[in-house]
Amino acid sequence: MAAEQVGIDLRLLGQVRARRDDDELLIGSARRTAVLCVLALHNGRRVSREQLVTAVWGEDAPPSATGNVYTYVSDLRRLLEPNRGRWAAGRLLSSGGGTYALQLPPDSVDVLRFESLRETARRQRSAGDTRAESATLADALRLWHGEALAGVPGPFAEAQRLRLTELRLLTAERQVDLLVGAGRHGEAARVLGQLVAAYPHREDLRARLADVDARAGQPATVTDGPGSTARAGDGTATGPAGGGGTVTETGPGRADRETGPLFGRDAPLRRLRQAVAGLADGRGGSLLVEGPAGLGRSTLLAALRATVVPAGGRLGWAVGDEVARRTPLGALLDCVESAGADAPTRRALGELAAEVDASETPEPPDPPGTPETTDTPGRTDAPGRTDADLVRRAAELVRRVATETPLVLVLDDLQWADPATVRVWAELGARSTEVPLLLVAAVRSGLAPLPWSAADVVALGPLAPDAADALVRAVATESPEPEDLARILDDAGGHPHYLRILASDDTVDSADVRLAATVGAHLSPFPEDTRQALRALAFLDAYEGRAPGALPAGCAPAELAAATERAVDDLTATLAPARAGGILADGDRLRFRHRVVARTLHESTPPALRVTLCRLYARRIAAADAAPERVVALLLAGDVPFDDRLGGWLVEHVERIAASAPHVGIAALCRAHAQHTLDPALRLRLTAWLARLLLGQGHHAAVEAGWVAARTDEPDLEGEMRWIAAYSHERRGEYETAAEIARVALRERRITPRWAGRLRTLLDQVRRHLPGNPTEPRLSRSALLGGGTTAAS
Known part of the structure; x- marks a missing residue:
């Protein structure tokens, strides 16, 4: 068959x-x-x-x-x-x-049909047949009937859901642009309404739907909630109003492209608006908005759209697409079309795009189902693949538009744009001051450098605490409790996208899934060995998230090098992309800039593998003479069970751990005490240390001390534990219980004179708090001491 x-x-x-x-x-x-x-x-x-x-x-x-x-x-x-x-x-x-x-x-698999229809639409677009392109895109969107691979388990399915969602959003957004350009606002609203229903947390889709309704003269479909038009700190609308022509305001739906209200970005927004205002004097220029994934580059550019271009100028908008980055001049055509360029200019650019396509060396497409490209993101083609004359001619067409009217071209995610667009952008930037042409591009930091040097760079960093606080309160339905707010702010470290997820009303499981997908998307452009080194670092730094202040944040490079069995210099080079991309904080110690990344990497690892890796890393750093408290913290982070080997190691190093990191020591000793399979002698000694540390840190230690006292046959240890138990009760004001513990210990006469003397002192201290006449206690001193007991210090 x-x-x-x-x-x-x-x-x-x-x-x-x-x-x-x-x-x-x-x-x-x-x-x-x-x-x-x-x-x-x-x-x-x-x-x-x-x-x-x-x-x-x-x-x-x-x-x-x-x-x-x-x-x-x-x-x-x-x-x-x-x-x-x-x-x-x-x-x-x-x-x-x-x-x-x-x-x-x-054609038996709908995903393959969908991707084939997208390719057909691209060819129709290059030919300038927008009517056929719109019909083809509509056919592609009709193939969807829910979330891709809904309910299918496994990492492959999760990666495909992200990839296919990006393609769906790109397809729908292009379809909306075509429908709005043709005046078919009702149909555009229906497409956007389906997306809003499928992705209710996407604020940018809600805002776009409201914009389309407004253009059609209809009441806004979305008037409040997450999709309401937001305002920047200076009162400027940050929604999708403004700009010339039809504007694609969102990109492929990657995890770092969630737009929303603008917080803490007033200064960079002013710089962008000042550059736009300079066009009135005939001054062009070029700006680069740079920042790590999820820090709000797209949100900042969306706010720029509300700026009025002077002297009747035009604003063009496009978004780089990592999936379709091999379409020659595709991003540039988007910019020029959305700026309302005349038909001859668009047709000429389309003809140049066809020439570029013919001049390039053919490359096979990525196979269907590939979750991430094998290319280095942001890399341009090898020299000579795009003919220099074609680049110059394309740039000249754009410059000619700018000589007729001031022109602002905005290209979000330039690193994902097709190589021909990047080359033309560089050509335009070199001479942008000669005409009223302003180039504004946004790129993700940490990727391969682009062949373009902007005159002005706007670098985005984490939000200041007050702006982060305002963002959380705006996203959360109810104002979070102070301790919850402090935890969210500490976890996110000023990262706007992580703040939104942590402050959302999602269930814990749903938020964890979103975090895992987001962190995975943010790390996916890095080489595999970089991602593996980051995961190992997350393990070495995981316990810090459980006990803040117990250990210094992060770890020394030598510790991570020992854990991964790599040379320090080699490891430094491997982590360089992550440091440049804002994943790691500056400083001598290796630590994540945003604690939630470390926690997500650690907790998304399957439990059995987590135990194995933590045990392996702990053994390696212990062999490299790492501080024992670092070894113990790693064991705790992986929930590694304490066997006799680990118990013996802990007995050997517990005194040093107690002195340098008592909180870590207490957590480890609690784990050991609860381990019933541990050798009884080891368990006894470790529990005794637990009682000492608990007492030293101001905690109640009577239960642990009493457990040891009831099982030990060492008089000195029993006396110490009896005293710890009695003193713990005295400190809590439980004087009768403290006195009873002391009396029993003295009566049984098994403890050494040193601890007998300390218990007598304790009795003298609590006697005035006991019932009866303090000068005539119910039990005389001679009865307490017994005939042959001597005084001890």
Whole structure:
């Protein structure tokens, strides 16, 4: 049975469904569905059994995973080809050499149809056929019927949900631009309304919908809540009003593109507006807004749209797209079209784009289902791939528009723009002061440098505490309690996007999922070895989040080098992109700028793998003579159980830990005391130290001290523990209990003279608080001392 003769239809853009001709197929369990999705998104290509295990279970796959994959594939083969003989080779789902491949026509998988329609729309756009492009985009959007791969487990499915959501938003936003440009505001509002329903937390979509309604002369569909038009600190609207032509105000929906009210950015916004005002005097220029992912570059540029371009000038807007960055001059065409350039200019740029496309060396596209590009983000093509004359001609067309009327071109995420646009942008920037042309670009810091040097750089850093506080109070439905507010501010470290997630009304599980996806998106452009080093650093720094002040934040480079078994110089080079990208804070110690990143990396690691890594890293840094409190903190962060080996090590180092980091020591000793499988002698000694540290830190230690006193056969240790128990009760004003502990210990005569003397002193101190006549206590001193007991110091 040939694949083409079977009417298999796989729908992944929503709840996963499969049909054969007119029959619905019952795929089965969530894991089996996940295996089918991996194979479908690699349609026509072989996937190894190991790749399937990692894609479905992640790094913490159980031993049974490999056998389960075999079973799932067999079940899927019977599902897709029920009439296949038992020993016949699979045609739709083949196997061999430990690999599997799904062989379906591309139009059998809705994701592949969606991506094919997008490619068709791009070709129609290059040809200037906007009517056909709009119809094709509408066909692509109709394929969606919910969240992509809804409910499918595993890291592969999560990565695909992010990628496909980006593509859906890009497609819809381009469709809205075309509809608004054609005056079809009602249809544009319907497209945006579907997006708002699908992504209710996206404030930028709500604001865009309100803008489209306003342009159509209808009451705003969204008038309050998250989508209401916000105001900057100086009262300027930060919503989508203003600008010339049709403006794409949001990008591909990446985790760092959530826009909203502008907080703490008055100074950089003034710099941008001053540059726009300078066009009135015929002065052009170029500005670069630079900052780490999620710090509000897009929000700042959205606020700039409310600025009126002087002398009837125009404002053009575009967003770089990392998925479609190989479309020649695509971002530049977006800018020029949204600025309302005349048809001849747009047509000429389109013709140049076709020439650029023909002059470039062909490259195969990324295979479907690839979660991240193998290119270095922000990298331009090799010299010579884009003809210099074509670049010059494209730049001259833009300059000609600026000579007719002042022109502001805004390009968000320039690092994701196609290489031809980047080259033209650099050419324009070199001569922008000669005409009233202002170039404003935003780039994510820490990526490969671009061949463009702006005249003015606006660097965004974390929000100041007062601005962060205001943002949290604006996002939260109810004003958070002081301790909750302090925790949110401390975790986010002034990062606007993390502040929004932490302050939202999401459930804890939902917020954790959003944080994991956001942090993953922010780290994804870094090389794999950088991401692995950051995860190891998160483990070494994880306990700091549980006990603030217990240890210095971060760790020494030598500690991380020991944990990862790398040279310090090599590790420094590996972490350089993360430091440049604002993930790491400045200073001699390695630490995350935003504590929530470390916590998310640590907590998103499967528990079993977390224990294994923490035990491994602890052993390595201990062998490298790291401070014992750092070793213990690492064990605590991974919830590593204390066996006899660790218990013996802790006994050896507990005194030093007690002196340097008593809070860490108490946490470790509590863990040891609760470990019933620990050798009794070790457990006894460690619990005695727990009682000492608790007392020294002002905590009640009577329970722990009494536990040791009841089990030890050492007179000196028993006397010490009896005294700790009695003193703990005395300190709490429980004088009768303190006196009773002292009397029993003295009566039993098992303790050493040193502790007997201290207990007598304690009795003298509490006697005045006991019932009866203090001068005639119920128990005489001679009765207490007994016949043969001597006084002790």
